[in-house]
Amino acid sequence: MKVLTVERKVLKKNDDIAAENRARFAAANLTVLNLLSSPGAGKTTLLERTLEKLAGRYRLAVVEGDVQTDNDARRIARYNVPVVQVITRGGCHLEADLVQDAVANFNLEELDLLFIENVGNLVCPANYDLGEAWKVVIISTTEGEDKPLKYPPMFRVAQVCVINKIDLLPYVDFNLSRAREYARGIQPDLQFFELSARTGEGLDAWIDWLENLIRQNPPDSGSTRKPGIEKQQ
Amino acid sequence: MKVLTVERKVLKKNDDIAAENRARFAAANLTVLNLLSSPGAGKTTLLERTLEKLAGRYRLAVVEGDVQTDNDARRIARYNVPVVQVITRGGCHLEADLVQDAVANFNLEELDLLFIENVGNLVCPANYDLGEAWKVVIISTTEGEDKPLKYPPMFRVAQVCVINKIDLLPYVDFNLSRAREYARGIQPDLQFFELSARTGEGLDAWIDWLENLIRQNPPDSGSTRKPGIEKQQ
Numbered sequence: 426m427k428v429l430t431v432e433r434k435v436l437k438k439n440d441d442i443a444a445e446n447r448a449r450f451a452a453a454n455l456t457v458l459n460l461l462s463s464p465g466a467g468k469t470t471l472l473e474r475t476l477e478k479l480a481g482r483y484r485l486a487v488v489e490g491d492v493q494t495d496n497d498a499r500r501i502a503r504y505n506v507p508v509v510q511v512i513t514r515g516g517c518h519l520e521a522d523l524v525q526d527a528v529a530n531f532n533l534e535e536l537d538l539l540f541i542e543n544v545g546n547l548v549c550p551a552n553y554d555l556g557e558a559w560k561v562v563i564i565s566t567t568e569g570e571d572k573p574l575k576y577p578p579m580f581r582v583a584q585v586c587v588i589n590k591i592d593l594l595p596y597v598d599f600n601l602s603r604a605r606e607y608a609r610g611i612q613p614d615l616q617f618f619e620l621s622a623r624t625g626e627g628l629d630a631w632i633d634w635l636e637n638l639i640r641q642n643p644p645d646s647g648s649t650r651k652p653g654i655e656k657q658q
Numbered sequence: 659m660k661v662l663t664v665e666r667k668v669l670k671k672n673d674d675i676a677a678e679n680r681a682r683f684a685a686a687n688l689t690v691l692n693l694l695s696s697p698g699a700g701k702t703t704l705l706e707r708t709l710e711k712l713a714g715r716y717r718l719a720v721v722e723g724d725v726q727t728d729n730d731a732r733r734i735a736r737y738n739v740p741v742v743q744v745i746t747r748g749g750c751h752l753e754a755d756l757v758q759d760a761v762a763n764f765n766l767e768e769l770d771l772l773f774i775e776n777v778g779n780l781v782c783p784a785n786y787d788l789g790e791a792w793k794v795v796i797i798s799t800t801e802g803e804d805k806p807l808k809y810p811p812m813f814r815v816a817q818v819c820v821i822n823k824i825d826l827l828p829y830v831d832f833n834l835s836r837a838r839e840y841a842r843g844i845q846p847d848l849q850f851f852e853l854s855a856r857t858g859e860g861l862d863a864w865i866d867w868l869e870n871l872i873r874q875n876p877p878d879s880g881s882t883r884k885p886g887i888e889k890q891q
Contacts, residue, residue, distance in 0.1 A: 456833050463697045464780045464809060465801025492781060494807050515811050517750065517781035545808070546781050547697045548725060548750035567800035567823065568698025575778070576697060578748050590800065596829055598856070623831075 439553055442521035446528070446556025453533035456638050457541065461579060462563035463572075464545030467589040469497045470622040471542055471563060471631075476504035478632045483537040483639055488527045490519040490544045499543065499588050507531060518550040519543050525556075537639045539654040551578040559638075567597050570604035573611050580611040585618070587631065592621040670717060672786055675754035679761070679789025689871050690774065692788050695796035697778030700822040702730045704855040704864075705773055709737035711865045716770040716872055721760045723752040723777045730775065740764060743874065744787075751783040752776050758789075770872045784811040792871075798823040800830050804835035806844050813844040818851070820864065825854035844854035 450457050472487065479485060487508040489498045498510035501585060509527040523561045524541060532537070541557060543550045564572050564585040567590055573580045580586070586608050588601065601619065608615050618634070620627030683690050693701045705720065712718060720741040722731040731743035742760040744752060757774060764772070774790060776783045795816040797805050800823055806813045813819070819841050821834065834852065841848050851867070853860030 463778070464805055465696060465798070491808055493810050494804075496804060496807065515781075515785075517779070544781065545696070546750070546779060548748075548777065548779050549782065552748075565698070565800065566824065567798065571727075571729060572697055573730065575724055577726050593800065593826065593829055598824055 428641070437554060439521045442525055443554035444558040446521055446525055447558075449528075449533065450539070450558070451558060453536070454561070454642050455533050455536050455539055456642055457539045457555075457557040458559045458561055459543060459550075459557035460561050460563060460596060461543045461547070461550050461583070462545060462565075463547045463568060466545070466563045466565045466568065467622045468542050468545070468563055469500055471587065471589060471620075472542060473500060473504065474622050474625065474628055475540075475632065475635065476501065476506050478628070479538070479635065480504045481504050482637075484535055486531050486536050486539050488519075488524060488539070488541045490542055492516065492544055508578050513544060517544060517546050517548075518553050518554050520524050521555050538635065547572065547576045547579050551576075551610065559584050561585040561587060563587040563589055564604070566593050566599040566601075569598070570600050570607060572573045573608040577611045580608050580615065583612060583615060588617060588619045589622055591619050591626060592624045620637070663678050664888065670678055671784060672754045675758055676787035676789040676864070678792075679758055680833050682761075682766065683789060683791070684773070688766050688769050688772055689792070689875055690772045690788075690790040691792045691794055692774045692776060692783075692790035693794050693796060694776045694780070694783050694816065695778060695798075696780045696801060697855050699778070699796045699798045699801065700855045701775050701778070701796055702733055702821060704820065704853075705775060706733060706737065707855050707858065707861055707867065708773075709734065709739050711861070712771070712868065713737045713739050716869075717768055719769050719772050721752075721757060721772070721774045723756070723775055725749065725777055746777060750777060750779050750781075751786050753786050754788050770875065771868065780805065780809045780812050784809075784815050792817050794818040794820060795886060796820040796822055797837070798833040799826050799834075802831075803833050803840060806837070806841040810844045813841050813848065816845060816848060821850060821852045824852050825857045826860060838880055 485506050487501050487506055489510045491497055494515055495510040498508045501508040509530050511523050511527050515563050560583045562579050618631045683747055695701050718739050720739055722743045724730055728743040731741045734741040743762050744756050744760050793816045795812050796798050805886055838850055851864045
């Protein structure tokens, strides 16, 4: 409560920069996804499986947000996709200005999809718009199905919910339909993907959805947005 | 960066109240543990199994911190232990003043152990001293063994690390000894417990350690601190 005013100013400033980012992404016909989850829910592994399927066929880039280490950027770089690591040094979320600086390293006009992997945190990143088109919240079957009830702000701002680690369903107490019901109670329009980034089960629907996003990108003046064009770092 | 000064003032104020809490707990010969983890790592389940073993034999109380819902407090209340739910309404961590208000509901002199279950967040709660004697960070085998590297502040401030969900080790890629090594790289004095709160495997060492803490409490003037005294809500 004591820093409410300051916090509001920070959020307002963040929203202003996020709006600049959003305009910039729109001008480049670029679809941007913000991946959000608890630590260890599988954001990076999902991203790796996604790059495995899409890199080479589409022009992708990644912004990696982490409290510390560039481990995730190094994991991503193996897929020959341009990646920028943002290390927050203790900061609990990405902000729009960090993303603005990060994407200055890319030629946005030459990209089809940009993934932003946020800091692993199911609370704070919900408050910080980055200018993305899609907020994708990832929960895993090992976390318990009550997470939407206990962390509602994140589910309120998300459009997509990935339920990861379905390969572990036989070994954990997790009720899939109850998880969906709880999440839809917070955000009725939420779209779900249930998959295992580890085994690949259920991954196809997620990949199809991403390809659809790319196809729906308004084509720019060249025909460079078609599948099959490669761009690697 | 822009709120650094304000943040420092907030932390200073928090530290002052935490010091008051610590003095208050010491005066009551009360051992206080702050349980910290990502969402879904198993804090509440570990607490339930702990209360199952210790409630009735010792005088315990719980402060539950959550972003939303009193689900956890209701889970804890089934063990006939006094519990206060703190709902942060979006706040990403507990602060010392919230704990000060919460524990005003207990007669601290009549307690042996107080557990504070923090908000599920591996980042922010690391910065907020609550006046506890022990910070216990809980990670689970489903989160990946790299968590200490990626979230070092939390491991730097902790004295104890519980590695939970060891029942899932056969089904996940998690190297126990590497997890310990990474964590000890951050905090060499870290003490480990490896267990499954779900199956009970490995729980005994944790329970023994807690009983030892209680026995080490300097006895107060009465002999009310001995095992066997019951106090329930």
